[in-house]
Amino acid sequence: MGIKIGTEKFKDRVESGIQDDFMRGAVAKAQDGMGIKRQNAVWELGNWEDWRSHGEEIRQHVLEYLDYYLEQLSENVSKRGGHVFFARTAEDANEYVRSIVHKKKAKKIVKAKSMVTEEISLNACLEKEGCDVVETDLGEYILQIDDHDPPSHIVVPALHKNKEQIRDVFAKKLGYTKSSKPEELAAHAREMLRKEYLSADIGITGCNFAVAETGSFALVTNEGNADLVTALPKTQITVMGMERIVPTFEELEILVSMLTRSAVGQKLTSYITVLTGAREELEIDGPEEFHLIIVDNGRSKILGSEFQSILQCIRCGACINVCPVYRHIGGHSYGSIYPGPVGVVLSPLLGGYDEYKELPYASTLCGACTEVCPVKIPLHNLIHKHRTVIVEKEGKAPVPEKLLMKAFGLGAASPTLYKIGSKIAPKAMNPFTVGDKISNGPGPMKAWTESREFPAPNKERFRDWFKNREKGGKK
């Protein structure tokens, strides 16, 4: 549980991903579509690089003074009658929610989309308590009724399903009889969900940003479901990762604008709601009781480490939408609720290298992620840092690779060894060479030649040509 999804090995997950043509078609279409929308949305804003630097500054500042802002946030939430709980672990967070459920004798819980509650496996914990937990974000709702299919994207959780597959899920689980038109599917879900909001005892949300100065928190959606989750049930619980803070509304405005443009290519999403505390005397709606759970769950260990910049993340998913590896293997292949480049960096930190030691190698270090990140997280550098840690600190690299790299290091550092090696290469490769190519290479070359030709080494190396030419008096 936790961030882990599925029990298959990495290689098998990738294999199933590659075989899944429906998923790959859906992912490619979504990436291409969102890519263009994002590009237009940031272009329209103008000076995007300046915005990125500003976004980075805000996030770095908050991380630098996180203790201060956490205290300020906590004080301001308490001042407005809210309850604040600092959860060191996932278990602590779940235990706190469980205690509220018991106190309120709650049976039904409605939820707005939240990755941190996925991270701590809150739903499973509440279902064990006998609660009826209903996800109200359309994507999450689809996955939930499809026997808890895990999310494959942090913003668009059901990205791996096309509308026909969704219709089939609705037909099987909800007795749905209409077409696969998105409007009809959404209308049906809306009808089903409306009843749930009205009968829920507790509403649970995540948090896009909390504003330290006022003790408020912001929710960004396109469906308005979070507004119903926070307006109707008597008790509201908001769960946030401890780093998701902005100092004031001024920074909130900047980051929300960057978030919606980066995530879905919109100037603003349909609903951006900022809530402060529980219902006050003259207010007509809102919860009677408000709890804010601030989750650490491994984050404080990242703080101050060489991976600190990953905590700048505002969960827009732009890196996932441009990742060429994600494009071909899909979200489930990562084995974590956090897929794509952000997941490659975050999953080993939150879930350990034993579980996620392959992930840092599932990248060509092409830098597309780093280029789009609105808060300038050097994602491909962090992925590379993981590799260094795996090799040098964790000692988890395979032995043949270690030997090969040691040999490579020696050869590359010694002109003499290199010269001998490159000189004998054509002879050594002779048995495998047909014409000017190698189609069935030995050793590590085999993986290459299974799908590609490898060029045969030149009979005359470039350096020999250059030397002979000089001797020949060309100069």
Add this chain to the structure above:
Amino acid sequence: MKVTLFATCLVDMFQSSVGKATVELLEHLGCEIDFPESQVCCGQPSYNSGYVKESKEAMKRMIETFIDAEYVVSPSGSCAYMLHEYPHVFKGDSIWEPKAKKLAEKTYELTQFIVEVLKVEDVGATFEGNVTYHTSCHMTRLLGVKEPPITLLKNVRGLKFTELPGKEQCCGFGGTFSVKMADISEQMVDEKVRHVEETGAEYLIGADAGCLMNIGGRIGRKGKPIKVLHIAEVLNNRK
């Protein structure tokens, strides 16, 4: 102008025609070329795989080889970028960091050097054919060289240029990624080859030996009638 050529190990061992074209092209543009024999590999394969300690010796060797050059020019964006990465690798090292910085400052990718240093946008080349161009990730995103190769290609007489769909997408090479994650790499290069085919181009041009070896290797295996050329070979083609 004196140019010291960093040929790269791929060009030295597998694509000497690219090295030759680079030398002839730069000489045609009035440069005097020097090729230090002590150059080896930039260390990128082991460095990118996480073997920083093992790679540093190769990097030091490269720094020593090129430290006194006036300009270091390489016909491979990714390898030229690696030299720009050296100052980060040796950060905090009082001896090697300053040397690495000095080297990085004078290291250029070939087309970048021609356009930015030599201030030449038309090299006087002629090339008859429909071509498309693969923009390598390290060269465009990390080294920041986007326009120079396109500018130079568009000024080649007879050449018909078609932009590659999905040009910003990685071809799936990624150094050791191509063998470590061969299944994923294959899917990526397949999509790249499909895009090249869509352009109807007879030639795929690139400025990075690694990417070209990858895409060319897949085109070869699939028996597609598309020729793969390094940009130096196109720019060095004169009537």
